[in-house]
Amino acid sequence: MRKIDKLVIKNFLGPFVLTTLVVVFIFLLRFLMLYFDDFVGKDLGLETFLQLFGYFSLITVPISLPLSTLLAALMSFGNLGEHTELTAIKSAGIPLGRIIMPTLVFTIFISIFSFWFNNNVTPWANLKGYSLLWDIRTTKVALNIQEGIFYREIPGYSIKVKEKFPDNESLKGVLVYNHTERNGNKNVTVADSGRMYTMYDDNYLVFELFDGYNYTETRATKGLNDTQFYRNGFKKNRLVFSLESFNMRKTSENQFKYHEYMKDITELKDQIDSAQIQIDKTVTSQIASLKSMHTYQFKKPTVKYDIDSLTGDSTLLTIEPGPWAEKKREVLKDTRRYSEIWALSQSTAHSFVSQLQNNYAILGTKKRSMYSADIERWHKYTYAVACLAMFIIGASLGSIIKKGGFGMPVLIAISFFILYYVMMQLADKNAKEGLIPVIIAVWIPDVILTIIGAIFISKATKDARIFDADIYRKAWEKIKSLTIKNKGHEIDLQSE
Numbered sequence: 001m002r003k004i005d006k007l008v009i010k011n012f013l014g015p016f017v018l019t020t021l022v023v024v025f026i027f028l029l030r031f032l033m034l035y036f037d038d039f040v041g042k043d044l045g046l047e048t049f050l051q052l053f054g055y056f057s058l059i060t061v062p063i064s065l066p067l068s069t070l071l072a073a074l075m076s077f078g079n080l081g082e083h084t085e086l087t088a089i090k091s092a093g094i095p096l097g098r099i100i101m102p103t104l105v106f107t108i109f110i111s112i113f114s115f116w117f118n119n120n121v122t123p124w125a126n127l128k129g130y131s132l133l134w135d136i137r138t139t140k141v142a143l144n145i146q147e148g149i150f151y152r153e154i155p156g157y158s159i160k161v162k163e164k165f166p167d168n169e170s171l172k173g174v175l176v177y178n179h180t181e182r183n184g185n186k187n188v189t190v191a192d193s194g195r196m197y198t199m200y201d202d203n204y205l206v207f208e209l210f211d212g213y214n215y216t217e218t219r220a221t222k223g224l225n226d227t228q229f230y231r232n233g234f235k236k237n238r239l240v241f242s243l244e245s246f247n248m249r250k251t252s253e254n255q256f257k258y259h260e261y262m263k264d265i266t267e268l269k270d271q272i273d274s275a276q277i278q279i280d281k282t283v284t285s286q287i288a289s290l291k292s293m294h295t296y297q298f299k300k301p302t303v304k305y306d307i308d309s310l311t312g313d314s315t316l317l318t319i320e321p322g323p324w325a326e327k328k329r330e331v332l333k334d335t336r337r338y339s340e341i342w343a344l345s346q347s348t349a350h351s352f353v354s355q356l357q358n359n360y361a362i363l364g365t366k367k368r369s370m371y372s373a374d375i376e377r378w379h380k381y382t383y384a385v386a387c388l389a390m391f392i393i394g395a396s397l398g399s400i401i402k403k404g405g406f407g408m409p410v411l412i413a414i415s416f417f418i419l420y421y422v423m424m425q426l427a428d429k430n431a432k433e434g435l436i437p438v439i440i441a442v443w444i445p446d447v448i449l450t451i452i453g454a455i456f457i458s459k460a461t462k463d464a465r466i467f468d469a470d471i472y473r474k475a476w477e478k479i480k481s482l483t484i485k486n487k488g489h490e491i492d493l494q495s496e
Contacts, residue, residue: 004089005102011080012103016072020061023068027060028053038137052136055129062118066386067417069107073394074401074409076103081402096461100395107391115384119264126261134256145196154205154241156180169195174209176239186217189239198243207239260376268377275370279363286359371432378442385446386420392453396460416452420445 032039032053039049077100080086089099145151151159157180162173171194178187191212198205214237216230256262263271393416394409401408423445431441 004094004099007085008076008080008099009102009106012072012076012106015075016068019071019075020064020068023064023071024057024060027064028057031056031060035133035137038133044136048132048136052129052132055125055132058121058125059129062114062122062383065110065114066383066390066420067413069110069387070390070394070416071409071413073103073107073391074398074413077395077398078401078403078409081399086399086402096399096457103395104391107388111384111387114387115380118380118383123262123264123267126259127256130259130261131256154243157241159207169197171196171207174207174212176207188215189213189237190215191237203243205241205243207241209234209237209239211235212237260373263373263376265377265380268373271373272370272377275366275373279366279370282359282363282366286355286363367434368432371434371438374438375428375431375442378438382424382442382446386449389446389449389453390416390420392457393449396453396456399460400456416449420449423448 077086080089086099090096145159145161145164147161147164149160151161156178158177160175161171162175164171172192174189174191174194176189176191177185178189179185181187189209189212191209193211194207194209196205196207212234214230214232214234216232218228218230260268260271394413397412398409401412403409424442427436427441427444430436431438
């Protein structure tokens, strides 16, 4: 058995390492395509890109392990079945469960590693990776002055070049607006030609201008509306611009630590508890504020009269008995008072509805934040369990299909992973909206995969040929023959 265990483990390790690297690379390509526009035209350097890709490679490991486990199990047991090694082991009286046992134990260690990695390494990689990505996205595009277009990326200046020669240095028809003092177009430099280059490790841009003028308009010291205009000619002039704004600036990582992706289980639990406390306090304060909006209490009526003949209104009002003239004045007075009460009631009702809508929006935002943190906390467990579920599916299907390589196993693995990913996304979306309890939503994909794996492993134990085309062709032929017999029987009955 030790030799068999070594054979199975050795046959599983190679595909697992290879598929893990391939899957991580595929997810890394997806990330590169998603943010490709943010990298173009920025002189970031190889070291920055290596750091970014390294961080995001670590981020993709937890989601890559279930797929690589499934694919490795399919390939390893498919190879064993394709080379009749699995059949020979079974013929020796060793059941499939015992054959799978060593790789199952190895997968348990993979699941434990996935949980540890997702709880300790992934939050750190998320913090480093997304903070670096933010710095890259906020970095300006490298200096690129084009012909006939005002270039405004240098703070305080607007530059236009009529013609730019192929050497990317020689210029023709240079126009520079100096807006550093923010007083409009009152400082302008015009030159017939010039030369552009950088110095001090590309930290400064230099414009050497030839045969031009500098126009300056300033406010005179005498009189508020008087201005002075200066024109200075030059044969050669030198303008130096700082390119500090084009360098990538390091943002403090504390600005990103609030997000649930940057936290471990303990921190997420604290966030959930604090969010629940805030929600309870908000509900209590909102109920108290809504109760304070009821400012009017109706008095108990004493005598009721139908005053339709007096005011044309069929409303029953509260009045005191007395002489007819006094009754009429009191009725008119009560009518005005009730009109004011009605207007106040309408205003209070509108305020009440508006307050409820605002409270609902505030509570909804806080609950979604709490649900997101709870989902992220449970996913540190579900990704680990998904490795086990995927292994059971892969091992059972591999022993049934008996096909190795990257053909059929890749197709099946991608199909199951897409099923898992779609179920996870739909469940998470509904859980964030509060439509499904979080603990149910996060475990639905793993439970479904486990049930599918249990069905497949039972079929594999019985050597069921569920992927053999001959079985389905024979079943279809039987159905066709039964249909033909039934039609012939009906025709005989009709002829009789």
